Amino acid sequence: MVRDITLGQFMPGTSVIHRLQARTKIILLIALIVFIFLCKNFISLLLITLFSLLTILMTRISFFKYLKSLRVILFIIIITGLFNLFYGSGVILWQWWQLTITLGGVYNALFVIVRIALLMMVSAVLTYTTSPTDLTDALERLMKPLTVFHVKVHEIAMMMTIALRFIPVLLEETDKIMNAQKARGADMESGGIIKRVKALIPVLIPLFVSSFRRASDLAMAMECRCYNGGKGRTKMKVSHFKLNDLFAAIISVTVFAGVIVCNILFPAVI
């Protein structure tokens, strides 16, 4: 059933990571991802892996949830891993017909697998520990400088908030309309591709109509509360950087510096 798809991944909590500013988390996440890809040898990769795992542990969300986020891209990880296995140079370990596996290829595969897995899991740290509202609010403030180039930052943020908010509503609505049409004998489970696409018309049209109705209702409700865009709009809860954000930044920067040092001190393997 459609409603089984879980979106909104936020898991409320009070851990150290939860309490960080959304802006801090976004900036450090981007930096962390960059450094995950900058690792050139096993020592620096180990360092960044340990740091990521420590962060994950500090969220106090079951590790199983993070593994679950990996399941979605398991296929991609396996395929890229396999391709990298055959791509590389150095000592030949195994050879058959056109296929050769070299030591360099093994390293490449190992690195790529660890990198993608870490990338997914640290991104999950952000989405698991930050509410969608905080997230869009932080994005809006981080993108603020772009207003110089006439980018409508506030509007973009508002659209994101509204879109996120309405995904579950629309899913539920789709489910309802599909059931109603099935009750009138609509057949959506059999037939070729063209027949199936045609069978979607009785679902899509009511869905469109109700989306427009919802949108205009929402616009009306917002205007009734005097909403007229971001200009001059103040926030009820203004978030400020605090001491814990500074600590998080210092610790992260130390780790990032460590990665650079390890990259210089030890020979690169890829």
Added chain:
Amino acid sequence: MSVIKAENISFVYSPGTAFEKKALDNVSFEIEEGEFVGIIGHTGSGKSTLVQLLNGLLRPSAGKIYLDGKDIWEKPKKIRNVRFRVGMVFQYPEYQLFEETVYKDISFGPGNMGLDEEETDKRVRKAAEFTGLKEELLEVSPFDLSGGEKRRAAIAGVIAMDPDVLILDEPTAGLDPLGREALLSQIADYHKVRKNTVMLVSHSMEDIAAIADRILVMAKGKKYMLDSTANVFAKGDELEKLGLKVPQVTKIMMMLRKKGINVDPAVLTVDQGFNEILNCLSAR
């Protein structure tokens, strides 16, 4: 023979996930042909889930549902035939309208049944007549109708399939008192003329009291009782414990009786109540 028979049916939403929720728990009952059955229950009591099971939109997690003595899930590929025989009008059915004209929308069901044009035309016009849609409205876009007319058009779309069992889930929700009364009396008239089985889900006792033969009371996913309308409302105290209200006039009768006045509490409409009080007064 009973037209619908539910045997120990249970239903669980999203089994095996964090969102697992038991909506129905071991429910059994039989509905006779030609009956008008009301289904009442508090929000979340499982009544909407129950009716979706009856026409095969949901498959029971356990138990069996029989239509004319045959298990409806015997041949899962043929479930569409069950849906044609057990017509289902959802809550706020006007949101399912999609065709260019009301006529085309009402004929969507009959068209899916594979009926020829002549038969379809006959059924569309008949369904429009039953629901009180004016002839000239058949050629306009359903999106240009008023709220009440949209509701009628959507109900006509199900009636046009001429189901042996018609299930209506809160058909009067959101209508004004006049529209409510008119729609309910049309449903009652339809039932009288067509002589088929009708099941009406509602949490308005007043709606059901006047037209249902029997009432199925649901509570927390279980069948609380299934009995004649008078017998169900005679147990007004129990219904109130379930968070359900008996009709106001029934409640007055119950209060009068508590004060020691000898009236029959199983009174369902204001007219009956009026006569009952008159009888009581003249007996003095």
